[in-house]
Amino acid sequence: MPDAPFHARIADMPRESIADGVLTRTAVRTDDSIVTFNWIQPGHPEVPPHSHPYDQLALILAGTLELDLGGDRYLVGPGELLYIPAGIAHVGRVVGDEAVLNIDVFAPIREDYLYLAAHQDAKEGRDL
Numbered sequence: 001m002p003d004a005p006f007h008a009r010i011a012d013m014p015r016e017s018i019a020d021g022v023l024t025r026t027a028v029r030t031d032d033s034i035v036t037f038n039w040i041q042p043g044h045p046e047v048p049p050h051s052h053p054y055d056q057l058a059l060i061l062a063g064t065l066e067l068d069l070g071g072d073r074y075l076v077g078p079g080e081l082l083y084i085p086a087g088i089a090h091v092g093r094v095v096g097d098e099a100v101l102n103i104d105v106f107a108p109i110r111e112d113y114l115y116l117a118a119h120q121d122a123k124e125g126r127d128l
Contacts, residue, residue: 006120010037014119019045027116033107036116040065040100049089054106056084058092063100067092 006028013026022044027036040063049068058067064077069090076082084090094100106113 029117038102049091057105059103061101063098064095
């Protein structure tokens, strides 16, 4: 668990690249949440609707995502957010030609995403 401040330049944090670079991501953890930074390119393969036992707050900084939550569709653009309660089936897709920069906050911590914040373990209390 984090017990010290962590400072980093997001662009310098190590990223995971999946789907042939169509999605890159990194993360930072806190005591009670994990925050992922996602760069999603147009043409990202759509995953089937899924749900998880974590609340998810999706913040869009660039581009537009269409998010389908249990049959309700939301277009979420720059400067907008969508709260996805735990247990709600959802799926998202990039709209248009612009890459999406999306920040997701998950609480409680998604244990399956902790590896994305492993860089933080070596740098706690220091700058990255």
